[in-house]
Amino acid sequence: MNQNSLPLAKPQPILPIDKPKDSPLFVVLAILAFLATLTLLSLSASYRSSAHWSAGLTDTATIQIKPTSLTDEQEQPIKARDILLTFKSVKHVDILSKDHSQKLLRPWLGDTPLPDALALPILLHVTLHADQKLNVRELATRYEQLGIRADIDDHSHWRKNLESRARAIQILSILAFLSISIAIIAACVFATHAGITTQKTLMNVLHQIGTPPQYTARLFSTRFALNAFLAGCFGALAAFVLLFIFSMFFKISGTNIFFLPEFTFGLKNLYLSALVPLFMALISGLATWQIVMKSLLSEMYP
Amino acid sequence: MITPQIHTSDLEHKDECIAFERVSFSYQGGDNILKNLSFSLKQGSLNFVTGPSGAGKTSLLKLMYLHMRPKSGQINVFGQNTGMLDLLQIPPLKRRMGVVLQDFSLVDHLNVFENIVLPLRVTATPRADYVQDAISLLQWVGLGDHMAAMPETLSGGQAQRAAIARAIISKPDILIADEPTGNVDHNIGQRLIRLFVELNRLGTTVIIATHDTKLIPADATILRLNNGTLLQERMQS
Ligand SMILES: Nc1ncnc2c1ncn2[C@@H]1O[C@H](COP(=O)(O)OP(=O)(O)OP(=O)(O)O)[C@@H](O)[C@H]1O
Numbered sequence: 374m375n376q377n378s379l380p381l382a383k384p385q386p387i388l389p390i391d392k393p394k395d396s397p398l399f400v401v402l403a404i405l406a407f408l409a410t411l412t413l414l415s416l417s418a419s420y421r422s423s424a425h426w427s428a429g430l431t432d433t434a435t436i437q438i439k440p441t442s443l444t445d446e447q448e449q450p451i452k453a454r455d456i457l458l459t460f461k462s463v464k465h466v467d468i469l470s471k472d473h474s475q476k477l478l479r480p481w482l483g484d485t486p487l488p489d490a491l492a493l494p495i496l497l498h499v500t501l502h503a504d505q506k507l508n509v510r511e512l513a514t515r516y517e518q519l520g521i522r523a524d525i526d527d528h529s530h531w532r533k534n535l536e537s538r539a540r541a542i543q544i545l546s547i548l549a550f551l552s553i554s555i556a557i558i559a560a561c562v563f564a565t566h567a568g569i570t571t572q573k574t575l576m577n578v579l580h581q582i583g584t585p586p587q588y589t590a591r592l593f594s595t596r597f598a599l600n601a602f603l604a605g606c607f608g609a610l611a612a613f614v615l616l617f618i619f620s621m622f623f624k625i626s627g628t629n630i631f632f633l634p635e636f637t638f639g640l641k642n643l644y645l646s647a648l649v650p651l652f653m654a655l656i657s658g659l660a661t662w663q664i665v666m667k668s669l670l671s672e673m674y675p
Numbered sequence: 676m677i678t679p680q681i682h683t684s685d686l687e688h689k690d691e692c693i694a695f696e697r698v699s700f701s702y703q704g705g706d707n708i709l710k711n712l713s714f715s716l717k718q719g720s721l722n723f724v725t726g727p728s729g730a731g732k733t734s735l736l737k738l739m740y741l742h743m744r745p746k747s748g749q750i751n752v753f754g755q756n757t758g759m760l761d762l763l764q765i766p767p768l769k770r771r772m773g774v775v776l777q778d779f780s781l782v783d784h785l786n787v788f789e790n791i792v793l794p795l796r797v798t799a800t801p802r803a804d805y806v807q808d809a810i811s812l813l814q815w816v817g818l819g820d821h822m823a824a825m826p827e828t829l830s831g832g833q834a835q836r837a838a839i840a841r842a843i844i845s846k847p848d849i850l851i852a853d854e855p856t857g858n859v860d861h862n863i864g865q866r867l868i869r870l871f872v873e874l875n876r877l878g879t880t881v882i883i884a885t886h887d888t889k890l891i892p893a894d895a896t897i898l899r900l901n902n903g904t905l906l907q908e909r910m911q912s
């Protein structure tokens with residue numbers, strides 16, 4: 374009896390846990406999860422980056438004073454600043470030093486020392502109050518009246534450009550995420566059909582002994598949901614780690630990639646990554662339930 | 676004590692468990708395999724379906740255990756017209772019938788014990804409620820030493836008995852077996868028949884399809900099929 378009760382202690386799973394047979398689909402699902410997580414994380418990063426740029430660009434403006442003489446070079450920036458400070462939207466104005474301006478011009482002028490007599494454009498860096506806009510037209514008129522030659526750039530052109538690029542990338546990411554989701558659903562449906570086919574004998578026996586169809590459907594859908602969840606965890610974790618390494622690398626090397634600068638090893642990203650395996654488990658479970666129920670009912674009493 | 680019910684009229688018997696009324700059957704547009712069959716089987720009866728190969732024995736059993744629908748006519752099981760049932764009412768009805776198929780249909784990744792307790796597991800019966808019964812049943816069918824064996828290691832006769840044990844573990848009202856002695860020698864065949872007779876004594880309605888008329892006990896009802904019609908029926912006492 375001892376010998377006999379040995380295998381009876383723990384019930385064998387009715388649906389076999391057959392790793393080698395499952396593995397090709399497991400790999401496919403893991404890769405899809407990897408791609409889904411990558412797009413999801415870069416999507417969220419691009420949203421945060423563009424919000425960051427827009428904020429950074431909207432509350433600043435740059436003004437270039439082009440003095441015609443050396444005396445102008447001394448006086449005009451101060452006059453220009455004083456006028457700026459009469460505007461309600463202006464919070465703060467920095468006159469960039471001559472050195473700084475020179476540094477900015479170096480790409481065009483090269484390293485040759487500039488003659489002191491040459492009047493150089495002077496840059497004013499304007500900080501605006503949050504959510505306020507510089508009245509560019511009024512400022513231009515006031516400068517004109519005082520004979521100050523200036524280029525006023527409130528960054529709106531550049532901002533619009535950046536924003537439309539960011540939006541294009543976001544739309545592409547959303548499309549990529551949607552198509553990966555469709556591929557995930559297709560893979561789950563395929564996995565279920567394959568599972569039903571390889572377990573034909575079991576299905577027939579369960580049918581013949583009068584198993585409630587809900588029981589069989591639950592058996593398959595919990596198994597496939599669990600498989601999809603595990604595959605999803607592998608893929609999502611791989612994507613998360615990869616992006617983390619990338620962002621660390623760019624942080625260290627100082628380079629920035631369009632959608633990466635905002636990526637951090639934050640909890641928010643971890644939650645986002647966890648959504649992928651949960652989504653896959655849900656899709657897989659529902660698809661399996663649906664398919665198994667349909668197949669069982671169609672063969673219930675033909 | 677057992678009376679054959681081979682007629683269409685007066686089907687008011689409360690104790691009949693399977694009744695056919697003018698049942699015909701054909702496979703997908705072919706000729707009728709079963710032609711206008713009418714009979715009823717009483718609860719607790721011992722029945723044998725015989726006839727030459729191709730006579731339609733297996734097809735008749737399949738209609739009985741609700742594996743497929745008749746093309747015409749009506750089949751009543753436990754007093755219920757099966758043609759009128761909702762699909763979800765079929766499984767509970769099937770759970771009242773134990774079926775032993777010609778190919779045994781054992782699940783090859785489950786050991787003998789797990790195979791035979793499957794009908795109980797799928798109805799969420801607590802394990803403690805059936806472990807002892809299952810062990811006794813396996814000993815009764817002579818598989819006490821093979822509980823942990825996998826189906827592929829069993830001989831034909833052992834697999835046959837495992838399939839029988841699975842068919843009767845949930846104490847069904849009807850036991851249906853298709854050629855249960857087809858894969859075993861005469862001796863084991865007789866032992867299996869004795870097992871069915873014993874089961875029948877305990878109250879189960881037994882329906883067995885077989886070629887081997889020599890194995891049929893004297894007090895059994897016989898449905899003799901030929902060419903899809905019921906040729907002859909017999910009751911010996
Ligand atoms: N799935 C099927 N599709 C089409 N025809 C079938 C099918 N199964 C059986 N038949 C045909 O139906 C007839 C009856 O077959 P059935 O299996 O019921 O006979 P049987 O009496 O059980 O024969 P045997 O003693 O050889 O098991 C045969 O002519 C057979 O060829």
Ligand SMILES: [Mg+2]
Pocket residue numbers: 732733734853
């Ligand atoms: Mg047959």
